[in-house]
Amino acid sequence: MGRTRQSLAAIRNLRAYFAEFPDLDYELTIVDVLEQPDRAEESRILATPTLVRLMPLPSLRIIGDLSEKEIVWQTIGLLSDDSARPGSHPNDEGSSHDR
Numbered sequence: 466m467g468r469t470r471q472s473l474a475a476i477r478n479l480r481a482y483f484a485e486f487p488d489l490d491y492e493l494t495i496v497d498v499l500e501q502p503d504r505a506e507e508s509r510i511l512a513t514p515t516l517v518r519l520m521p522l523p524s525l526r527i528i529g530d531l532s533e534k535e536i537v538w539q540t541i542g543l544l545s546d547d548s549a550r551p552g553s554h555p556n557d558e559g560s561s562h563d564r
Contacts, residue, residue: 474530475514482534486543518542 476495483489498505498513508517516527518541531537538544 469513471530472514474532475516478531478534479516479537482531482537489543516541 479493483491483493496504496508496510498510510517512528514528514530516531516537518525518527521542525540527537527540535544
C-alpha cells in the first residue's frame, strides 16, 4: 500500500465510518504491501488500496479510497438498499435513498 494519498484517505475514511458505530464488533488489519508483500500475495491483493471483508462469507473486496460511505456500507453489508443511512433516523427528512 505504501503511504500514497489514496491509501491514507482510505484508512482515514474507513476509521471515520466505523467511529459512527462504536458498538460494532469488527477487526481491522492494515497490510502495507510494500512491507509485507507475501501477506498481500496470500490475500490476493492486486491493487491498492483494497478493503477485504472476510466474514461473513463470501469474502469481498473494495478497491479505492472508500470515499463513498454509503457504497462502502452497502457493499460490506452494514446498509441495505432500503435502510436509513448510518447516523440518521428513518423519519428524518432526506434519510431515504433517492435513485
